[in-house]
Amino acid sequence: MARAGAKGAITADPLDFTGWPEPGWQRLVRFAEEFVIVPKGVGAGEPFELREWQVEIVKGLFPESGRPRTGLVSLPRANGKTTLAAIIALYELFASGTLSPQVMVVAGTEQVARHTLKIASRMIELSPELAERAHLLQASIKVPHTGGELLTAASTVAALQGFDPSLLIVDELHTVTADDWEAASSVAGKRPQSLTLAISTPSDSQDSVMFELVKYGRLNEDPSFYFKEFAADQGCDLFDREQWAKANPALGDFLTADGLLSVAKTMREAAFRRYRLGQWVGANDSWLPFGVWDALAVDRHLKDGERVVLGFDGSASGDSTALVAVTLDFHVVPLNIWANPGEPGWRVPRGDVGDAVAEAFDRYDVVELAADPWGWRSELEEWGKQFGDRRVVEFNTGYRNRMGPAADRVYAAVMEKKLTHNGDQRLAEHVRNTVAQQTAVGALVQKDKKNSPRKIDATVAMIAAFDRAAWHGRKRSRKAVSF
Ligand SMILES: Nc1ncnc2c1ncn2[C@@H]1O[C@H](COP(=O)(O)OP(=O)(O)OP(=O)(O)O)[C@@H](O)[C@H]1O
Numbered sequence: 001m002a003r004a005g006a007k008g009a010i011t012a013d014p015l016d017f018t019g020w021p022e023p024g025w026q027r028l029v030r031f032a033e034e035f036v037i038v039p040k041g042v043g044a045g046e047p048f049e050l051r052e053w054q055v056e057i058v059k060g061l062f063p064e065s066g067r068p069r070t071g072l073v074s075l076p077r078a079n080g081k082t083t084l085a086a087i088i089a090l091y092e093l094f095a096s097g098t099l100s101p102q103v104m105v106v107a108g109t110e111q112v113a114r115h116t117l118k119i120a121s122r123m124i125e126l127s128p129e130l131a132e133r134a135h136l137l138q139a140s141i142k143v144p145h146t147g148g149e150l151l152t153a154a155s156t157v158a159a160l161q162g163f164d165p166s167l168l169i170v171d172e173l174h175t176v177t178a179d180d181w182e183a184a185s186s187v188a189g190k191r192p193q194s195l196t197l198a199i200s201t202p203s204d205s206q207d208s209v210m211f212e213l214v215k216y217g218r219l220n221e222d223p224s225f226y227f228k229e230f231a232a233d234q235g236c237d238l239f240d241r242e243q244w245a246k247a248n249p250a251l252g253d254f255l256t257a258d259g260l261l262s263v264a265k266t267m268r269e270a271a272f273r274r275y276r277l278g279q280w281v282g283a284n285d286s287w288l289p290f291g292v293w294d295a296l297a298v299d300r301h302l303k304d305g306e307r308v309v310l311g312f313d314g315s316a317s318g319d320s321t322a323l324v325a326v327t328l329d330f331h332v333v334p335l336n337i338w339a340n341p342g343e344p345g346w347r348v349p350r351g352d353v354g355d356a357v358a359e360a361f362d363r364y365d366v367v368e369l370a371a372d373p374w375g376w377r378s379e380l381e382e383w384g385k386q387f388g389d390r391r392v393v394e395f396n397t398g399y400r401n402r403m404g405p406a407a408d409r410v411y412a413a414v415m416e417k418k419l420t421h422n423g424d425q426r427l428a429e430h431v432r433n434t435v436a437q438q439t440a441v442g443a444l445v446q447k448d449k450k451n452s453p454r455k456i457d458a459t460v461a462m463i464a465a466f467d468r469a470a471w472h473g474r475k476r477s478r479k480a481v482s483f
């Protein structure tokens with residue numbers, strides 16, 4: 001018997017597909033069953049039985065008529081993306097009937113592309129019929145009977161020059177730039193029939209070629225573009241098993257729930273959503289895990305004369321302006337949020353803001369007003385004169401060493417359920433809008449992007465007020481002890 005390898009001559013006859021379905025998805029499914037062996041993991045060593053959902057994908061890619069030019073499958077980690085790509089590659093090489101099939105595997109780096117080559121080579125080694133009809137080389141696979149070859153490349157324009165693939169596989173499209181994607185798909189368009197197939201988890205940014213394709217796929221019924229997305233519902237609970245199953249078709253099959261559970265507990269939320277739930281989460285992580293803020297709402301109003309700290313974050317026109325009260329036992333009540341209703345030339349009504357501050361001092365026992373001075377210095381001086389310099393203090397929310405720890409304190413209070421709020425919807429929205437950049441001094445809260453309309457000023461005012469309320473609380477308990 002001829003051995004697979006560079007030198008050995010191939011003496012076996014070509015594979016005989018007499019009586020098989022025509023080239024297309026049905027032939028592919030049978031090819032996998034008869035010639036491919038699961039190389040590792042669950043079911044290793046056994047013939048490859050494509051699951052129903054995998055058959056659906058293959059059907060979409062190789063339909064009886066009208067084959068798509070491009071396919072995109074968005075799948076979370078460990079759902080057999082690379083394995084499925086390798087099977088499709090082998091089918092193309094051995095059984096598709098394509099003349100001189102050329103399979104190119106590209107990825108962000110050649111190393112990742114080589115992974116598919118390795119799996120395909122391993123599948124050939126495990127299958128005596130395929131092994132005696134192929135040469136397995138260091139960087140390629142050759143199938144003399146069909147004139148087929150499988151090659152890998154980094155997806156750079158230069159690396160792709162001169163190829164003419166009938167099947168181009170992009171593993172982990174999220175690692176590929178828009179230019180590279182364009183180069184790859186144009187190189188694959190030379191033959192009358194060819195397929196560019198991308199299989200990937202979502203990117204870390206919606207500003208990516210993959211998201212462009214996902215948007216296109218979600219909105220268009222285009223027979224030349226096959227799109228399939230496995231993802232949990234946006235904003236779903238992190239531990240919702242039904243959502244896990246929705247996003248992970250292999251769950252309970254060759255992907256175990258135990259493994260996913262331990263990852264869910266330890267991985268950062270945004271990463272879990274992206275890699276394991278197939279969701280688009282953006283580059284920055286949301287500050288608080290989904291749902292925890294809303295769960296802290298209680299029906300409690302501020303009483304007249306109640307001791308509070310006020311937090312203030314002011315703006316002139318672009319962002320909003322927020323005045324938030326926090327009691328010394330950490331109940332949060334936004335007193336007012338002034339926001340541009342979308343009118344050009346709108347300015348925050350500074351007089352109204354001053355009135356609201358005066359009303360708060362009048363109505364509650366205000367321990368302190370902690371205010372970001374940016375753009376409001378003269379008002380701060382004015383309020384200092386009116387309500388006492390010691391009660392009106394600057395809280396520079398742009399100072400990282402102060403805001404980082406302050407935001408972390410609120411985060412901890414939220415997670416430990418030591419904070420409540422009155423359920424105000426605008427504050428909830430600002431909290432939802434808040435993303436966090438993790439730094440050495442703590443999580444820096446910020447908007448999702450610089451000029452984003454998703455405001456966070458009430459979050460910032462709340463953090464300032466909370467921080468000072470915590471400080472006054474500590475001061476008071478120290479006094480109590482030393483008395
Ligand atoms: N029907 C099947 N389809 C795909 N993989 C299977 C199947 N049955 C068992 N497996 C095994 O499941 C594992 C899937 O791993 P694979 O690397 O293909 O997943 P992936 O989605 O590419 O993962 P990653 O996100 O880490 O790149 C392999 O060990 C494979 O052998």
Ligand SMILES: [Mg+2]
Pocket residue numbers: 081082083171
């Ligand atoms: Mg993979």
